[in-house]
Amino acid sequence: MMDKNSKNKNLCPVSYCMQMIGGKWKPVILYQLHRGNNRFGMLYNAIDEINKQMLAKQLRELEQDGILERKVYPEIPPRVEYYFTDMGHELYPIIDRMRMWGEENMSD
Numbered sequence: 001m002m003d004k005n006s007k008n009k010n011l012c013p014v015s016y017c018m019q020m021i022g023g024k025w026k027p028v029i030l031y032q033l034h035r036g037n038n039r040f041g042m043l044y045n046a047i048d049e050i051n052k053q054m055l056a057k058q059l060r061e062l063e064q065d066g067i068l069e070r071k072v073y074p075e076i077p078p079r080v081e082y083y084f085t086d087m088g089h090e091l092y093p094i095i096d097r098m099r100m101w102g103e104e105n106m107s108d
Helices: 013-021 026-034 040-046 052-064 086-105
Strands: 068-073 079-084
Touching (some): 013 086, 026 052, 026 086, 052 068
16 A cells, blocks of 8 residues: 555556556456446455455555545445446556456466
């Protein structure tokens, strides 16, 4: 997670991107959100091997970094949905290219 006010001006652009969306889970979460899985339970069910604590942590970091926004609906029980910010939408071509590369190179 990177604080916007203390950006390291010496980071290369790829390092900056990796700080924002790198790691095991963030690209997968972003891919699933783009597929329409925008609620916590939907994401949890769609992502193999992630635990609830890690999913919550990664969603919080993506929100704090300005990639996602979290909307809480005043219902009982409360409903929470996650949406891409404008900055998050800019990342989708990267995630989609990762998907395409994976499809092209996965062995059966």
